Amino acid sequence: DQQVKQNSPSLSVQEGRISILNCDYTNSMFDYFLWYKKYPAEGPTFLISISSIKDKNEDGRFTVFLNKSAKHLSLHIVPSQPGDSAVYFCAASDGTVTTSGTYKYIFGTGTRLKVLA
Amino acid sequence: NAGVMQNPRHLVRRRGQEARLRCSPMKGHSHVYWYRQLPEEGLKFMVYLQKENIIDESGMPKERFSAEFPKEGPSILRIQQVVRGDSAAYFCASSPVTARPTPGAGANVLTFGAGSRLTVL
Numbered sequence: 001d002q003q004v005k006q007n008s009p010s011l012s013v014q015e016g017r018i019s020i021l022n023c024d025y026t027n028s029m030f031d032y033f034l035w036y037k038k039y040p041a042e043g044p045t046f047l048i049s050i051s052s053i054k055d056k057n058e059d060g061r062f063t064v065f066l067n068k069s070a071k072h073l074s075l076h077i078v079p080s081q082p083g084d085s086a087v088y089f090c091a092a093s094d095g096t097v098t099t100s101g102t103y104k105y106i107f108g109t110g111t112r113l114k115v116l117a
Numbered sequence: 118n119a120g121v122m123q124n125p126r127h128l129v130r131r132r133g134q135e136a137r138l139r140c141s142p143m144k145g146h147s148h149v150y151w152y153r154q155l156p157e158e159g160l161k162f163m164v165y166l167q168k169e170n171i172i173d174e175s176g177m178p179k180e181r182f183s184a185e186f187p188k189e190g191p192s193i194l195r196i197q198q199v200v201r202g203d204s205a206a207y208f209c210a211s212s213p214v215t216a217r218p219t220p221g222a223g224a225n226v227l228t229f230g231a232g233s234r235l236t237v238l
Contacts, residue, residue, distance in 0.1 A: 006159070034227065043121070043208055043229035044160070089160060091227075104150065104173050105227060109159030 003027050004092050006108035014116050019077040021111050023090035026071065030092040034105065035064060035075050038087045047088075048075070080115045087112045121146075121211050122191075123230035130199050131238050138233045141191040142211030148172075149192040150210040150227065151184060160208065166192060199237045208232045 005024045013019045023033075031052035036044035050057040050064045050073070057064050063076045077084055087110045122141040130136050142149050148167050152160040162176040166186040177184065181199075186192040196203055210227040 032226075036229075041231075041234075043123075043231045045229070046227070049226070091160075104162060104165045106162060107152065107160035 002109070003030075004090060004106050004108040006088075006090060006111050008111050009109070010112040010114070012114045012116060013080045015082055016079045019075075019080045019084065019113055019115065021075040021077075021088050021090075021113065023073045023075075023108055024071060025073075025092050027092070028071065030071075030106075032093040033064070033066065033073055034091040035062075036089045036091065036107075037084075038089065038110070044089060077113075080113075082115050082117050085113055085115045121209055121228050121230035123207075123209050123233050125233060126231065127234050127236070129236045129238060132200055133198050136196040136199050136203070136235055136237075138194040138196075138207050138209075138235070139191040140194070140209030140211075140230060142209075143228050146211035146213050146228070148212045149186050150212070151192075151194050152208045152210065154206045154208065154232075156205070163194070196235070199235070201237050204235055204237045206232045206234045 003026050008022060034049045035047040037047050038044040048057060048059050048062050048064050050066050052068060055066050061077055064073060066073045073090060075088060089107050089110045091105045091107045093105055121143055124139050128136055140149055150165050151163040153163055154160050164177045164184045165173040166184060168186055169188050181197045183195045194207060208229055210229045212226050
């Protein structure tokens with residue numbers, strides 16, 4: 001049961017254009033979302049996050065949009081650069097409070113972005 | 118200020134052997150997560166631990182896999198009697214005491230290591 005879905009396994013975009021990566025989730029209790037970028041043979045690195053009390057968060061060229069009613073979030077990269085070519089994962093906090101008051105994060109399957117020069 | 122350290126980076130085992138993967142969290146982080154990435158798949162949650170305590174192991178296979186995070190030393194993911202299907206990249210992430218950011222804050226909560234790639238021959 002995939003609770004966090006990234007339905008596009010790959011995406012190609014021309015340098016300078018906008019890249020839009022999508023993520024859908026099924027659990028309405030999810031209330032904190034993360035995006036990570038991963039290069040080959042490296043660990044995922046944090047990109048940007050958003051909490052459910054917001055519908056947009058921006059950091060430089062990266063903007064994340066959250067549509068709670070549609071259970072959908074998207075990552076916009078503009079302008080796209082060749083160095084942005086990587087696999088992008090979205091992740092969600094499942095909202096289950098553990099005994100220590102912390103949370104686990106469920107990741108999607110990733111979208112491989114290729115930015116063409 | 119070292120990040121999350123994982124070793125070994127690459128491990129080759131024959132079927133039936135044991136694999137031990139180690140993870141030292143970031144300084145000040147008391148919680149460790151293990152994720153597995155199978156070829157052409159995403160990051161699958163395996164287990165979540167704090168010092169001397171397993172918080173959530175719902176993603177761990179019931180047999181052959183175990184994890185610990187002792188009071189002293191790194192967290193260890195142990196796979197007994199490895200099979201070819203265990204070949205994967207295993208990532209560890211750590212978080213501070215409260216992996217629950219202030220509402221509205223755009224903060225990172227999980228810092229990943231570079232991963233350990235297990236190959237079973």
